[in-house]
Amino acid sequence: MPQLTVNKVTTTPGPISQPGKAIYTITVTNASDRAMATNVNITDPLPSGFSFDGSVAPTITLNAGVTRTSVINPNTGDTILNFGSFDIPGGGSVQISFSTDIAATVVDGRYQNNATATYIDPTRTVANGTTSSSYDSASSTGEDVTVGTVPPSPPPGNISLRGIKRITNVIRNGIPIPGVNFNQTIDDPNDPNDDRTIWSSSAIAPTGVIRIDPQLLLKAGDEVEYTIYFLVDGNQPIPNARLCDSIPLGTNFIADAFGSGNGIALNMANTITNQTNSSDADRGSYFSPVAPLPANNVCPNQGNPTGAVLVNFGTLDYTSGNNAGFVRFRVRLE
Numbered sequence: 238m239p240q241l242t243v244n245k246v247t248t249t250p251g252p253i254s255q256p257g258k259a260i261y262t263i264t265v266t267n268a269s270d271r272a273m274a275t276n277v278n279i280t281d282p283l284p285s286g287f288s289f290d291g292s293v294a295p296t297i298t299l300n301a302g303v304t305r306t307s308v309i310n311p312n313t314g315d316t317i318l319n320f321g322s323f324d325i326p327g328g329g330s331v332q333i334s335f336s337t338d339i340a341a342t343v344v345d346g347r348y349q350n351n352a353t354a355t356y357i358d359p360t361r362t363v364a365n366g367t368t369s370s371s372y373d374s375a376s377s378t379g380e381d382v383t384v385g386t387v388p389p390s391p392p393p394g395n396i397s398l399r400g401i402k403r404i405t406n407v408i409r410n411g412i413p414i415p416g417v418n419f420n421q422t423i424d425d426p427n428d429p430n431d432d433r434t435i436w437s438s439s440a441i442a443p444t445g446v447i448r449i450d451p452q453l454l455l456k457a458g459d460e461v462e463y464t465i466y467f468l469v470d471g472n473q474p475i476p477n478a479r480l481c482d483s484i485p486l487g488t489n490f491i492a493d494a495f496g497s498g499n500g501i502a503l504n505m506a507n508t509i510t511n512q513t514n515s516s517d518a519d520r521g522s523y524f525s526p527v528a529p530l531p532a533n534n535v536c537p538n539q540g541n542p543t544g545a546v547l548v549n550f551g552t553l554d555y556t557s558g559n560n561a562g563f564v565r566f567r568v569r570l571e
């Protein structure tokens with residue numbers, strides 16, 4: 238008795254954009270030491286929207302004594318493919334590779350594709366009675382073809398961190414000085430980092446002024462509040478992000494601006510936390526003039542002549558809504 242097994246694989250698992258082509262290989266094998274399977278015909282009903290691609294001749298390989306007793310090949314456009322006819326001795330096999338067209342109308346999805354070998358039934362009770370063996374498409378992913386738009390390759394990594402600095406308050410004798418609108422948003426034509434188009438999608442509106450009109454004549458004792466806004470507008474998180482901002486010459490850092498020993502306010506991902514001035518477990522620290530700066534700081538002047546505010550952000554988020562924040566501190570004019 239013959240014992241046929243049918244296997245099917247594809248070299249084009251996809252995803253394949255429509256219209257496209259899928260290539261399959263069907264192998265029909267008779268087990269060794271079995272009787273000849275005669276008049277073997279191989280049938281492959283294709284998935285809906287797939288059809289035989291006659292522009293590429295099928296490759297048919299006869300192994301170990303197989304003969305082809307008549308030549309039946311599919312025609313271009315066929316949706317049920319027939320390859321015949323073969324006599325396959327025990328231990329012999331037939332391998333058929335062919336191309337199919339996938340129509341533009343084929344819906345996105347993963348397509349299973351079985352196949353059947355039919356041959357003369359040695360135990361037939363009627364003339365030319367047949368039996369068959371099939372490849373069960375559910376038994377393997379080897380013939381699965383995924384049809385669908387090929388996703389575009391992700392954009393290359395783009396790391397971008399922008400910062401702008403504003404004066405967000407001037408306090409004289411306990412109240413903001415009159416004549417300055419600290420709630421305005423300024424887009425300096427000479428600074429690409431403060432463009433409204435860049436910040437419009439962030440959760441932070443960088444308000445404040447760039448400088449105080451000299452005619453307002455700041456006085457000794459006035460408190461000036463600085464806010465350094467930052468925005469991550471690339472498509473990558475920024476690990477180990479750091480800031481160093483020197484205290485302006487002629488001013489003194491206000492150590493208790495946001496609470497006792499808390500002279501720094503930090504907004505990260507829409508959460509404001511006051512930072513201690515000491516170099517401890519939180520993210521902010523203040524180093525008084527000429528104090529030695531810590532390792533791995535990003536201060537422009539390692540001599541630290543005027544004092545400096547340092548922030549170790551850790552990893553900055555780039556996702557919309559969480560990608561902006563600020564560092565805020567105050568100084569008093571000498």
Ligand SMILES: [Ca+2]
Binds near residue numbers: 282283350351
């Ligand atoms: Ca099929």
Ligand SMILES: [Ca+2]
Binds near residue numbers: 349350375376377379
């Ligand atoms: Ca399958």
Ligand SMILES: [Ca+2]
Binds near residue numbers: 424426427428429432
């Ligand atoms: Ca600008």
Ligand SMILES: [Ca+2]
Binds near residue numbers: 514518521522523
């Ligand atoms: Ca601290």
